[in-house]
Amino acid sequence: MPKRRRPSSSSQCQDFLADGVPESHQRLLEHVLANNARLSKVKIARLPHGTGIVASERVKKNEEITFIPKSLLVNLHDIPFPNSSPIDHPTKVHSSLAAYIASQFHKSDNNDPFISILPSFSSFKSSMPLFWSNEVLDNCSPWVRSFAIKQQEKLKDDYAHALKMHGERGVEFSKEEYEWAWAAVNTRTIYYRPKKWYKVPAEDCMTMCPFIDYYNHDAKGDESCTVSFSIDGLRVTTQKEYSVGEEIFVTYGEYNNDHLLVEYGFTLPKNQADNMNIDHWVLPKLSSRHQEILKEISFHGYAFTFSQTVMYSGSDLMISVDGDSEYLLDENEVCYRTMMALRLAVIKESMLGKGKRYKDFMKLVEGGMEEDDYVKLYEKDEKKVGELLEEVLKAVEEFGEEKTANLRRMLEREEFLDQKESIKSAIGRWRQCIDIIAKHRAKNN
Numbered sequence: 337m338p339k340r341r342r343p344s345s346s347s348q349c350q351d352f353l354a355d356g357v358p359e360s361h362q363r364l365l366e367h368v369l370a371n372n373a374r375l376s377k378v379k380i381a382r383l384p385h386g387t388g389i390v391a392s393e394r395v396k397k398n399e400e401i402t403f404i405p406k407s408l409l410v411n412l413h414d415i416p417f418p419n420s421s422p423i424d425h426p427t428k429v430h431s432s433l434a435a436y437i438a439s440q441f442h443k444s445d446n447n448d449p450f451i452s453i454l455p456s457f458s459s460f461k462s463s464m465p466l467f468w469s470n471e472v473l474d475n476c477s478p479w480v481r482s483f484a485i486k487q488q489e490k491l492k493d494d495y496a497h498a499l500k501m502h503g504e505r506g507v508e509f510s511k512e513e514y515e516w517a518w519a520a521v522n523t524r525t526i527y528y529r530p531k532k533w534y535k536v537p538a539e540d541c542m543t544m545c546p547f548i549d550y551y552n553h554d555a556k557g558d559e560s561c562t563v564s565f566s567i568d569g570l571r572v573t574t575q576k577e578y579s580v581g582e583e584i585f586v587t588y589g590e591y592n593n594d595h596l597l598v599e600y601g602f603t604l605p606k607n608q609a610d611n612m613n614i615d616h617w618v619l620p621k622l623s624s625r626h627q628e629i630l631k632e633i634s635f636h637g638y639a640f641t642f643s644q645t646v647m648y649s650g651s652d653l654m655i656s657v658d659g660d661s662e663y664l665l666d667e668n669e670v671c672y673r674t675m676m677a678l679r680l681a682v683i684k685e686s687m688l689g690k691g692k693r694y695k696d697f698m699k700l701v702e703g704g705m706e707e708d709d710y711v712k713l714y715e716k717d718e719k720k721v722g723e724l725l726e727e728v729l730k731a732v733e734e735f736g737e738e739k740t741a742n743l744r745r746m747l748e749r750e751e752f753l754d755q756k757e758s759i760k761s762a763i764g765r766w767r768q769c770i771d772i773i774a775k776h777r778a779k780n781n
């Protein structure tokens with residue numbers, strides 16, 4: 337962490353603080369302003385969804401509103417841990433950053449202004465599915481459950497690595513402090529890739545950036561501010577005008593609400609990038625031979641196995657999480673992969689590998705036939721595909737309603753009193769998914 341240079345007066349800091357913001361944030365402001373951060377026309381504010389940034393005066397399009405110099409960034413290049421620089425790849429960046437933050441927090445004389453503004457562990461525990469109980473996770477969608485379990489495993493591995501790498505060198509933190517710090521890193525890092533790190537994989541450039549991490553996410557990529565980096569630091573620039581008091585967002589990426597929920601612990605009520613993974617309901621419509629063919633032609637949505645205990649198989653889930661091998665449904669359409677899987681599903685198993693229809697299907701896969709021509713030629717099949725899709729949608733709905741009912745019953749039980757927030761959040765996500773299906777039907781029938 338950088339040394340403090342010149343003190344900033346508290347009246348200067350007041351310009352960047354809305355009423356009611358706790359004092360710890362003023363110390364953070366003093367710290368960044370004393371270290372050459374540039375803030376313009378912005379304020380830290382308490383908002384219904386937590387802390388965020390609002391315009392303190394009218395802001396124009398294309399204005400730089402925040403600049404944080406490189407010296408204020410917290411990443412593996414700067415923290416004083418041996419063998420932790422991303423230059424010495426391979427390393428476990430998330431693990432080591434969390435160890436650093438946890439160990440700073442652990443010190444009895446800790447008064448690091450950056451660490452003191454991080455959210456409490458209880459807020460991470462209630463909002464992030466990886467900390468939810470098995471009972472709650474069992475009532476989430478298979479994708480949310482699988483991704484949360486994968487994160488639990490990563491946290492466990494990262495903790496073991498941190499104990500080995502840093503614990504043995506006398507760096508102290510408790511398991512709870514580590515878990516809290518790991519969640520803070522997970523939700524508050526940016527990939528900062530200055531030139532000399534160009535060979536370092538993006539995920540190893542995870543960087544915490546004081547003040548820029550106050551900006552909340554909006555999916556509107558073309559309206560949200562851009563965050564750009566240069567050799568001297570990180571800057572936030574507007575892409576539209578803001579009036580006084582309006583919240584200013586950046587975009588964390590084009591993520592659906594399942595992804596936002598698991599990675600960041602929230603969903604957007606209106607998310608134009610929202611969709612849901614329907615692998616769990618499409619795959620049972622396909623025999624193992626159908627599935628083999630889909631794998632051969634890379635149209636298989638193989639994110640999940642169907643055992644109740646293991647819902648994913650390692651790298652398969654990563655492919656799925658990266659978003660290009662899933663069966664996806666949004667309010668407008670199902671993805672092309674889903675359509676192709678269902679088109680194959682309506683070809684009888686005995687006809688797979690032979691006959692004109694199968695050959696035409698393969699032509700479509702290989703780009704030798706236009707989709708419109710295939711649809712015209714196999715009109716009856718397309719009708720069956722529509723019916724099969726409706727069966728899938730019904731199955732998702734029934735599953736979602738059943739899980740919602742379970743969650744509602746849990747809300748009434750005393751033993752789940754301390755899990756109310758996570759249960760409500762899981763119910764909220766199911767309502768959004770059921771709404772996606774309703775809108776999809778309304779637009780397509």
Ligand SMILES: C[S@@+](CC[C@H](N)C(=O)[O-])C[C@H]1O[C@@H](n2cnc3c(N)ncnc32)[C@H](O)[C@@H]1O
Nearest residue numbers: 385386387523524549550551552553600601602
């Ligand atoms: C980088 S921090 C942003 C600042 C944060 N709100 C705070 O209180 O410090 C990311 C976290 O903010 C919250 N967040 C970000 N965007 C949000 C949004 N649009 N709605 C609700 N919560 C949001 C989530 O808890 C997320 O994990």
